[in-house]
Amino acid sequence: MANYYDIDDIIMEQQLVPVVFQKAVNGVEIDPSAETDYVEAGSKVELPLWLAYELHLKQVVKMKVPACFNHRTKLELGADGAAVDLRSRCLYFYEFGCKIAPLIGDRDMGSFLLSAFRTRYQQILAKAHNAAFTAPSKLLSFLTKEETNLYEAAQSSMAAFKKWRIGGPRFERASVLGRKRKSTD
Amino acid sequence: MAGQTDPSLSIFSGEEVEFMAEDEMVEIVPNMRMDPLNMLCGDFGPFYPQMATQVPLWLAIAMKKRGKCTIRPPEWMSIENLTRILEAERDSQAAFQVLPFHYVEISSLLFEYAPDDIPDIYMVRSLINDIRDVRFHKVETSLESFEEAHSSAVMVKDLSAMEVNLVRPFVGRALQAFYKHGSPELVPNPDGMSARRLQATDNIPRIDWNKFYIAYRLLSHAL
Numbered sequence: 100m101a102n103y104y105d106i107d108d109i110i111m112e113q114q115l116v117p118v119v120f121q122k123a124v125n126g127v128e129i130d131p132s133a134e135t136d137y138v139e140a141g142s143k144v145e146l147p148l149w150l151a152y153e154l155h156l157k158q159v160v161k162m163k164v165p166a167c168f169n170h171r172t173k174l175e176l177g178a179d180g181a182a183v184d185l186r187s188r189c190l191y192f193y194e195f196g197c198k199i200a201p202l203i204g205d206r207d208m209g210s211f212l213l214s215a216f217r218t219r220y221q222q223i224l225a226k227a228h229n230a231a232f233t234a235p236s237k238l239l240s241f242l243t244k245e246e247t248n249l250y251e252a253a254q255s256s257m258a259a260f261k262k263w264r265i266g267g268p269r270f271e272r273a274s275v276l277g278r279k280r281k282s283t284d
Numbered sequence: 285m286a287g288q289t290d291p292s293l294s295i296f297s298g299e300e301v302e303f304m305a306e307d308e309m310v311e312i313v314p315n316m317r318m319d320p321l322n323m324l325c326g327d328f329g330p331f332y333p334q335m336a337t338q339v340p341l342w343l344a345i346a347m348k349k350r351g352k353c354t355i356r357p358p359e360w361m362s363i364e365n366l367t368r369i370l371e372a373e374r375d376s377q378a379a380f381q382v383l384p385f386h387y388v389e390i391s392s393l394l395f396e397y398a399p400d401d402i403p404d405i406y407m408v409r410s411l412i413n414d415i416r417d418v419r420f421h422k423v424e425t426s427l428e429s430f431e432e433a434h435s436s437a438v439m440v441k442d443l444s445a446m447e448v449n450l451v452r453p454f455v456g457r458a459l460q461a462f463y464k465h466g467s468p469e470l471v472p473n474p475d476g477m478s479a480r481r482l483q484a485t486d487n488i489p490r491i492d493w494n495k496f497y498i499a500y501r502l503l504s505h506a507l
Contacts, residue, residue, distance in 0.1 A: 213465040220458060224427055252453035260450055263298025
């Protein structure tokens, strides 16, 4: 499981999830413009995942499928996974999907995420090791956080290899060594 | 060893791989007389003029720099052998030819420090560069095929240290991602236990993990 201090995990839990209140709740103020501090049963609200998760455990709310996993996205990813702009839909697409799949009871989520990642992985693989030292490609603006990490890992290892091959000064002179001694009087 | 921010995906820098390659043995022909050197890693010498002897590459380079020896290029660095390997690499898409584990580093060190000891150095250098490029392209192709297979594993034999090191961060991350998305915990439990499952993912039996682990170990082999 993700590290407690993992900043990506924390940000991921800020993703909004549409929920429906199953019970009427008193004394909460979700919408500041509401006249009462009272939420009726059956009202639809968007809550961040960390809050929705806790309320879900207490069976106060029921989660709905978030927008980034709707039917249209699934169709688009099925048609041409590599060309879909996932970054704008959800920066933490895969992590969010993994977290939310058991909560919304989506049995196909795992295989859906895997097949999406597969098609996109191939694209990243083709670009990542070749496009070193070129301007950031259009591809990069489509990638989620995880895919970007993957891409950058490949790019940096290619860059490190090129640097090693070209060589350079093998020993760097420490900055203190070259300095002339100051006259102290 | 290598100081990276993410310890689980540590990668060696090119210099570190080169450092490890310097332990490989090469043959030198000294031009002076010297008593045996008793090192922690072994005893080398004694050295007599014009008598070939085996020493580690780092020692050979140190002596070469001082003009105390000539280095005999290894047998695989002959033009005939390299031409044969290059042709074989181009012919078969799947198999990699057997080359020394550190061939990239050894050849680059020899080109740098002992260019006058290698006959036809330009030819040898360009052959090795070609071999490296062809092989790396094959590595990429075989990595492409591993996500088509359902096992999420790929068999790549006879990779060299530098090639493994190049793809290690990418492959490590990709395997982790495949493992995460293909793991069984994403299938929810029907009787309302889903919440607990969310937290207990570390205890899920790792059905696919062995395959991933084997693939990962194959790639980390010997480093």
